[in-house]
Amino acid sequence: MPRGRKRDENAQKRVLDSTFELVGSGTPGKVSINEIAAAADVAKQTIYRWWPSRTAVILDALVVGTMKATPFPETNDIKADFEAHLRTVIRLFNSPTGQIVREMLAEAQTDATIGDEFRTRFWQPRRDLSRARLERGVELGLIRNDIDYEIVLDAIYGPLWTRLTIGHLPLTSAHATKITAALWPGIADPNPG
Amino acid sequence: MPRGRKRDENAQKRVLDSTFELVGSGTPGKVSINEIAAAADVAKQTIYRWWPSRTAVILDALVVGTMKATPFPETNDIKADFEAHLRTVIRLFNSPTGQIVREMLAEAQTDATIGDEFRTRFWQPRRDLSRARLERGVELGLIRNDIDYEIVLDAIYGPLWTRLTIGHLPLTSAHATKITAALWPGIADPNPG
DNA sequence: GAATAACCAGACCCGTAGTCTCGATATTCG
DNA sequence: CGAATATCGAGACTACGGGTCTGGTTATTC
Numbered sequence: 001m002p003r004g005r006k007r008d009e010n011a012q013k014r015v016l017d018s019t020f021e022l023v024g025s026g027t028p029g030k031v032s033i034n035e036i037a038a039a040a041d042v043a044k045q046t047i048y049r050w051w052p053s054r055t056a057v058i059l060d061a062l063v064v065g066t067m068k069a070t071p072f073p074e075t076n077d078i079k080a081d082f083e084a085h086l087r088t089v090i091r092l093f094n095s096p097t098g099q100i101v102r103e104m105l106a107e108a109q110t111d112a113t114i115g116d117e118f119r120t121r122f123w124q125p126r127r128d129l130s131r132a133r134l135e136r137g138v139e140l141g142l143i144r145n146d147i148d149y150e151i152v153l154d155a156i157y158g159p160l161w162t163r164l165t166i167g168h169l170p171l172t173s174a175h176a177t178k179i180t181a182a183l184w185p186g187i188a189d190p191n192p193g
Numbered sequence: 194m195p196r197g198r199k200r201d202e203n204a205q206k207r208v209l210d211s212t213f214e215l216v217g218s219g220t221p222g223k224v225s226i227n228e229i230a231a232a233a234d235v236a237k238q239t240i241y242r243w244w245p246s247r248t249a250v251i252l253d254a255l256v257v258g259t260m261k262a263t264p265f266p267e268t269n270d271i272k273a274d275f276e277a278h279l280r281t282v283i284r285l286f287n288s289p290t291g292q293i294v295r296e297m298l299a300e301a302q303t304d305a306t307i308g309d310e311f312r313t314r315f316w317q318p319r320r321d322l323s324r325a326r327l328e329r330g331v332e333l334g335l336i337r338n339d340i341d342y343e344i345v346l347d348a349i350y351g352p353l354w355t356r357l358t359i360g361h362l363p364l365t366s367a368h369a370t371k372i373t374a375a376l377w378p379g380i381a382d383p384n385p386g
Numbered sequence: 387g388a389a390t391a392a393c394c395a396g397a398c399c400c401g402t403a404g405t406c407t408c409g410a411t412a413t414t415c416g
Numbered sequence: 417c418g419a420a421t422a423t424c425g426a427g428a429c430t431a432c433g434g435g436t437c438t439g440g441t442t443a444t445t446c
Contacts, residue, residue, distance in 0.1 A: 004422025005412040011424080030303050032402060043425040045405085054403065105358060106302035109295040110223050119361055127361070150362055151352065151371045158351020159344065165298060165358060168312055168320070169343055178344045185378035197391030198443040204393080225433055236394040238436085247434065 007050075014040040015047055019061035023103055024096025030103075033057075055107045055114050062100045063121050069097065072129045078137040079184055085130070086160065086176035093164045093171055105165060127153055144189045155183055200243075207233040208240055212254035216296055217289025223296075226250075248300045248307050255293045256314050262290065265322045271330040272377055278323070279353065279369035286357045286364055298358060320346055337382045348376055 018039035022031045033054050037044045051057045070088045073081045092098060104122070108115035130153055137143035159179050163171040211232035215224045226247050230237045244250045263281045266274045285291060297315070301308035323346055330336035352372050356364040 001414060002422080003414050003420065005424070007423070028303070028305060030402090033404080034402075041425095043427085044403095045426090046424065048404065049423080102302040106299040109299035109358070110221070112221060115360055119359060123359060123361060148371055148375070151368070151375055154352035154355050155348060155372065155375055158353075158355045159347035160351075161355045161358070162347050162351045165302070165354070166312060166316060167301075167308055168316060175344070178341055179348065182341070182344055182348055182379045183376070186375045194445060195391085196389065196445050198393070200392065223433090226435080227433075234394095236396090237434095238395090239393065241435065242392075 008046075011040070011042050011046060012050060015042055015050075015057065016061045016064055019057050020065045020096065020100065023058055023061065023100045026096070026099050031058075055104070055111070056117075058100060058107075059104055059114070059117055059121065062097065062104060065100075066092065066097055066122070070126055072133060074133070074136075076140070078133065078140070078142050079180060079188075081133060082130075082156065083176045083180045085133075086156070086179060087173045089126075089157075089160055090171055090173050090176060093160060098164055102165060127157070130156065141189055141192050143187055147187060152183070152187060201239075204233070204235050204239060205243060208235055208243075208250065209254045209257055212250050213258045213289065213293065216251055216254065216293045219289070219292050224251075248297070248304070249310075251293060251300075252297055252307070252310055252314065255290065255297060258293075259285065259290055259315070263319055265326060267326075267329075269333070271326065271333070271335050272373060272381075274326060275323075275349065276369045276373045278326075279349070279372060280366045282319075282350075282353055283364055283366050283369060286353060291357055295358060320350070323349065334382055334385050336380055340380060345376070345380060 015036065019031070019036050022035060022039055033044060033047060036054075036057065037047055040047075047057060051060065069092055070085065073084050075081055093101070101122070104114070104118050108118045131149050134143060134147070134149055134152060138145050138147075156179065159175065160171060163169055163175075208229065212224070212229050215228060215232055226237060226240060229247075229250065230240055233240075240250060244253065262285055263278065266277050268274055286294070294315070297307070297311050301311045324342050327336060327340070327342055327345060331338050331340075349372065352368065353364060356362055356368075
């Protein structure tokens with residue numbers, strides 16, 4: 001048995017919750033570690049004992065707080081599945097989580113390590129799910145077997161990503177349908193079965 | 194005639210050049226104003242006399258250094274025009290300019306004012322050109338007249354933007370062709386003429 | 387030659403990420 | 417119980433960057 005005082009799991013949770021709340025609340029400007037510590041009612045040192053940097057805390061808050069937020073339905077209507085999935089992503093991007101994603105993205109632009117972690121822990125899992133669904137569609141004969149998966153995935157998520165990060169136009173759930181509709185002619189198998 | 198010493202246009206140019214060079218060189222981490230001042234051989238105060246903030250300097254360096262970098266060819270083959278345009282954008286994103294764009298994007302995520310300026314001075318001009326080209330295609334009967342321009346534009350630039358900012362996969366000029374090919378079935382007028 | 391405004395150099399202020407110290411509190415083992 | 421260990425909170429401290437201010441100098445106009 002390890003000696004010494006036990007780690008306060010509750011404090012850890014308060015840190016992540018406060019981080020999610022503060023960063024996600026759309027407060028203009030960056031959220032400082034001091035603010036997080038104060039909001040979580042925790043000493044700064046306690047944060048740095050368990051996370052290596054401010055950004056690591058935020059990424060954890062993002063991943064933990066989004067664990068089960070973008071499910072991928074699995075029916076035989078793959079197009080409808082994608083629409084439904086995109087709607088959940090859109091809802092996510094318009095929620096506090098979207099704000100946290102933007103913050104992580106910002107950090108990732110000038111810190112390659114953060115970029116790696118962001119991709120590994122947030123981006124790739126969703127993308128892998130989506131790719132698997134495309135592959136399944138090919139098996140079922142619903143999707144052309146000569147598509148370039150990575151290109152199609154970029155085309156699916158790219159529009160959402162662009163609106164989230166550029167903010168040139170709002171992102172509404174109607175876009176799930178519009179994007180799917182725009183892409184499907186190039187994806188659907190013209191000779192199904 | 195205004196009294197006093199004239200503004201040193203050359204110093205201004207050195208600032209923008211040094212900024213472009215430093216930020217674009219892919220040096221990991223942020224470039225500080227002190228570094229820019231030193232590289233441009235200019236006093237820090239001289240920079241702040243002509244620009245309101247560090248970010249404003251970088252945005253200026255971006256816009257000035259990219260003025261004529263993404264031309265849009267105009268032939269009767271609109272699809273080919275788009276491919277050519279995308280190739281220039283891809284080349285741009287893979288050049289030092291891409292690094293500067295990422296830096297600006299990062300700042301824009303936590304500063305709405307910067308976001309506005311970035312959109313107005315960098316993003317929208319290219320997008321407007323592109324939209325005009327789409328509209329022309331509709332006039333010529335090459336493009337469906339029921340497309341949602343904004344959705345199509347997002348679909349065109351989204352994949353490039355995603356690869357630049359996420360970096361999950363490399364962005365090569367071959368993507369210009371692939372993206373256009375993937376989108377065109379949903380764009381081209383099925384009954385041309 | 388006086389007034390003006392830019393220039394360089396560098397001190398200075400302030401806020402933030404991250405470290406360090408210290409005294410208090412849990413927990414385990416003997 | 418008491419020694420050893422590891423956490424905790426509080427807050428001082430360092431390092432550094434954005435941005436301001438001061439002061440001495442130089443160019444320009446009247």
